[in-house]
Amino acid sequence: MQTWCLCQDKVSARFPGGRERWARVAGKNGRTTIVDVAKAAGTSVASASVALRGERGVSERTRAHVLAVADRLGYQPDQRARLLREQKSRLLGVTFSVDQTFHAEVIEHLYRAADARGYGLVLSATTSSRSEPEAIDNLLRDRCETLILISPELRDEQLADLAARASLVTIGSDLRVTGVDSLRSHDHQGIADAVAHLVELGHRDITYIDGGAMVMSSTRRAAYLDAMAGHGLDARTRVIAGRPTEESGVEIATAMLDGREPMPTAILAHNDMIAIGVLLTLRAGGVAVPGDVSVIGYDDTRMAALASIQLTSVSQDAAHLATAAVDRAILRAEGPVAAAEVVTPARLVIRGTTAPGPDHPRSG
Template sequence: MKTPSLTTTPKYLDLAAGILRLIAAQGLKDGDVLPPEKRLASQFQVNHLTVRKALKNLEQRGLVHAVPSRGNYVGRRPRSRRRTNLVGVLFPDAESFFYDIITELESRMAHFGLAPVVCLSHGSPEREHRALEFFDAVGVCGLAAAPNASCAEAYRDLEIPAVFFDSRIAGVPIPYVITDDVEGTRHGVEHLLSLGHRAIAHIGAQGDETSQQRLAGFVAALKGAGCSVPAGFVRLKEYSRQWGYYAAEQLFGSSQRPTAVFCGNDTIASGVLRYLRARGIACPADVSVLGFSNSQLSADLELSSIDQPREVIAKAVWKNLQACMRGDPPELETKIMTSLVIRRSTSAAAR
């Protein structure tokens, strides 16, 4: 006789059922507020994470909804009919490229009596979800976002007129404005190749389409010139100065050193330059460094960089967002061309 297998229900699902019983016992109706999460945790003798998971499960089933900074409520989230003169802007960090874009967008919004509300996700899908909920709750009339692909479902369900910029999410029908990262990177690496560099490393980020496109352009340029990419010459993590410094430390601490480094953005490049100065490695006499973005930082550091024209990008984002807010069909894809700005950080490879 076969012994029946035992199954255990996850604790958060048991709690979800308990919250539904509590709603019924207290006679709570749609729109009524639930007890605070701390009280639920104490009442059901579970931790705060289990409460969060249970409420998330109930929200996905349309049985409760959260209102940022206010609490959790019974019933499906009401569709916001009130629209304000606020436009949501969402991007991952305060890197100068995004700051320049919001500055350009703000000046355009002002002509129409609109104002931006800015949220930073810091690369966290959870923060991005909360930001989208916040934008919906306050009733923004439009949204410009540099999205995280992990939030695809939330963007599919979004009822706010929206435009992506800097990156996109495949399969999500939201118009997007991007730069040609593959071609821009290819152009930059070909500049290094023309200077005689063959040992070229790449320090970049990972986890987003922009980073993937820049890596693809890097590899394509080297393969097109018949060059290989040595093991360890590609270092990927994040767009930060600290990562640029640490990755350079790894590269130049090995026996096989590059003569040039292509960086995924100017912020990474600034960390590389800081490392080179600290170790007495001359740039560009010993090592050439190339950035991406052509930010004010690159001008200050005399860094050669691939230019992303902020004004052109912001103009395209605003044009498409206006179309979405009017209910007119926007351009699904707008691709902006880049250009190479040569400064003092790149020169001929040392013989």
């Protein structure tokens, strides 16, 4: 306090603009605090707080003066501190995997939807050295109103146990647990549409690259097998074990190039990351895509739409899933609601990596 009093006498001389200018400079790390506003306005911190919150306890003249000073200083209230005082965080916790491009796109749309509704997001990532339970525990410590889990890899019993401690919404998972909202695209329909597209183009030798332990892997794999059978191609099915990464696509395409894996006329991958790894490796190895081999991914990420990629892919409509997830999360935060399962249509986005195969009338 002594330092403030000594300097205050010289404020007008040293800082044009008087005490308001001093308060701006005095704020820690460049952020003007309510203490700075109170000092500049010549009021107590309590009175400044009452005035800024619009509550009773100060005269209208004082309120107008405090608000004017706060505006000149560029004061921004600490929303998290205010929400904590109100015992309601208005924060939605989100878990995601750092190595999944689709997750990043969902998060971008989650931010937009949450911000439009006056909520904030707290992100907690899973990595090779940080498990999903650890990521979830971090969100619980941050007092998040509801947790949004993107493609959770939890078992049913783990999800049920977590649901007993927190409100939950999942995106991109077919887990079905009492009391947990589930939002996902119709993966079975999406894969079926992709296979149908390839068959219409005259492809019969269609290989599927699996996503390993990734969520929805079994669903998409089963959808591929069903779709091939539906077109009478049971004997032509081929599933290659993979991982949901670009590196996995590179490895599998390399095996095709050197003869360790058969080279099909069309490849359908679990996600865009695998498909892009396959696409770039085949092209680098002299295989024309789509002239020699057609390639389809899943998720319709931004990478798929790049001019140098132009990958045909199945869209999950990340924007719609994110908006619906935020709406459900807020409903859960505001009171008990019945669990909901929302399944949105998948949509095949045809670009430049699919073309007529050897059995198409236009071929040959």
